[in-house]
Amino acid sequence: MPPVLAKLSIEHLCVAFNDEMPAIGDVSLQVADGEFVAIVGPSGCGKSTLLKVVAGLQAARSGTVKVARAAPSDPEPKIGFMFQRDTLLPWATVTSNISVGCELSGLPKEKHAERIASLISLVRLQGYENHYPAALSGGMRQRVSLARLLAFEPDIYLMDEPFGALDYQTKIVMGRELLRIWEASRRSIVFVTHDIEEAVALADRVIVMGARPGRIVASHDVVFERPRDPRSLRGDPRFGALVQTIWSELAIAD
Amino acid sequence: MLDVITATQRVAPSRWSPSRLFKSLFFHQTVFLAVTLLVWEVLGAYVFDPFWSSRPSLIAERLVFLAKRGDLTWHMSATLTEAGLGLALGSVVGVSLGLLMARYTRAARITEPLFMGLYSLPRVALAPLFILWFGIGLPAKVMMSFSMVVFVFVLNVLEGVRALDRDPIDLMRTMGASNRYIIRRVLLPAVLTWIMASFRISVGLALIGALVGELIGSSRGLGWYIERSAGQLDTTGVFTGIIILIAIAMVANNIVALVSNRLTRWRA
Structure with a gap:
């Protein structure tokens, strides 16, 4: 069986703004085609910076970032970015x-x-x-x-806290809408958030990052069946357990 | 008898009351103007010597006289042409210069002292020089008007580019947008609002430029008419010129405001 093709492949990425402690130190991450990956972490862990490097808005000190093209004939991979601000x-x-x-x-x-x-x-x-x-x-x-x-x-969606500025109810509704739209096309998404529940409700995999330097602390596969309803998911005991686990990892990482 | 106002009656009229309000405001403005003119007329006739303050009736008479002889259009067209050409030239040069200065920041920094010096200079001081260079014809007044407005456009366009929101530009860059695309989609529309603001400020300044030019040396125009009337101690002539200028400035301001509002409708 051929290996699952990675849509996004990050190898030993290191990012530093000046000579201080690197913002991101040695991060490797593979995102499969059609996979929905959420990244959670405390502020300053470099999760937004990671997206900016993939989008080409921030230079890396070392390491490689590869985004696979949809078709070999395409000149460049198409990267879609979404900010917290509209x-x-x-x-x-x-x-x-x-x-x-x-x-x-x-x-x-x-x-x-x-x-x-x-x-x-x-x-x-x-x-x-x-x-x-x-x-x-x-x-x-x-x-x-x-x-x-x-x-x-785009070949890949990079979403940097896209619903972070919205009120709680609207945020839930928008998450459900995003899933509904994503189900139809199944493009790869890297979704950065500080909201653990949002990450677990939406993603196939949740990456937990820690700060100083920014690094990956843990990775969890989220096994809830698709299509999901993020709202009813919140009552599921497995949902609460996973959220608790990630909470404790964040506390350690900090 | 006592009127009992029910809740529904109190709510219902609000649908048409704004237009009624406008009408009543317009009505009050008209009354205010009429009273002002009446007071002026009475004071001019019975209290002061009309030599000092003239009278609305004399001014109206003069307006009709000038209109009939064709002097009104003769002088008005001169002033309007001077101010209009000065404004057009000032906007084109000012916007271009502003964009260039925003693009070439190093050159902009080097030339800034000279630029700020000229900007700080009361431009009226240039009038004698322009008369010397361009004579007492149209070009001197256009240049006078131009010198009044050009800096407004330069500074506003510069500020507009500096205040650009970087995020949409970054976003479009990640999507592979070319410079041309970003200029067309982001830069120009953003700067347009600043250009419209410049026009609103510049209409009055362009008229000042034309007037100053005419006062110092000319053979026609409203400034010339005012100056000549004053020289002949003809107060009515002076006031007539001023009244025409007020009318021109008000109409021009309204036109610019109208165009500006149409172009920036997106500002909710």
Whole structure:
């Protein structure tokens, strides 16, 4: 049997901002094609930095990062990044913001309208096509961000606390929405969060990171069957046990 | 008799009351203006010598007289052309210079003292020089107007580029966006709001530039008309010129505000 192809492969990555203690010291991580990996850790453990290195926004001191291309003919792997802030263009309507993803994906122009329309219904923003971001709630703005990301059709999704700025209820709803959308396409996701419950509810695997220097402390396979409902999952005793375990690991790591 | 206002009655009218409010505000403004003019008229006729303060009726008479003789359009068109060309030139040069200075920060730092010196200089001091260089015709006034507004555009565009939100740009970079794409999608729309703000400030400044040029040396224009009237101790002529200028400035400001609001509708 051939080995499972890694979508993202990080080998002995080390990142340092100056000559101080490295922000990330020797991290290796493989993400399989279609795998949903969540990374939790205390602030300052380098989990966001790790994503920035993969996205090419931050240089590494040593080590390698490889993202597999979808097809051998593609010139570059397409990396989709989502920030905690919505980073929408305030002067562009919902439609126009989503079209940024289409435009940068290389999709032929005549197919843009169709993809945008289907994404707007996918993230349930029908009726808001011509609204500007300022007229939308935080949750709706992140839906637009998500639709823009989906329009780009990345090989891998890097999500840096995408729902971290939302209120608790909206965060749960957005997590469920993300799973619903992810089930349909099954692209690899690396999802950084400080919310352990969110990580366990969403991911196939939870990576626990520790600080000074940033390193991987533990890795847990989450075995709950798919498709999941993150809300009902929270009542499951296995869910609580795993959350407890990760909590104690974080306490040790700190 | 006592009116009993029920809850529904109190809520219902709110649907049309904003327009009613506007109407009543407009009504009050009109009344205020009429009273002001009336007081002026009475004071000018019975209290002060009209030589000092003129009177609304005399000004209205003069306006009609100037309009009939074609002097009104003759002078107005001169001033409007000067200010308009100065504003157009100042905006084009100012925006380009601002973008260049934002792009080449080193060159911008080197030239900054000279630039800030010129910016601090009361531009009126340049008027005699411009008359010397360009004569008393149109070019001197355009340059005067230009010198008043160009810095507003440069500084606003610079500030606009500096205040750019880095996150959307980083995000687009990870998605492989070219420089051209980022300029078109992020830089220009972001700077546009600052350019519109510059226009709102510059309309009045452009008129000042044209007026100063005309006051110092010219053969036509509202500034020239005011200056000549004053020279002949013709207070009514001076006030007529001022009233026309007020009207021009108000209309121009409203046009710019209207365009600006349309272009920045996204600001909820």
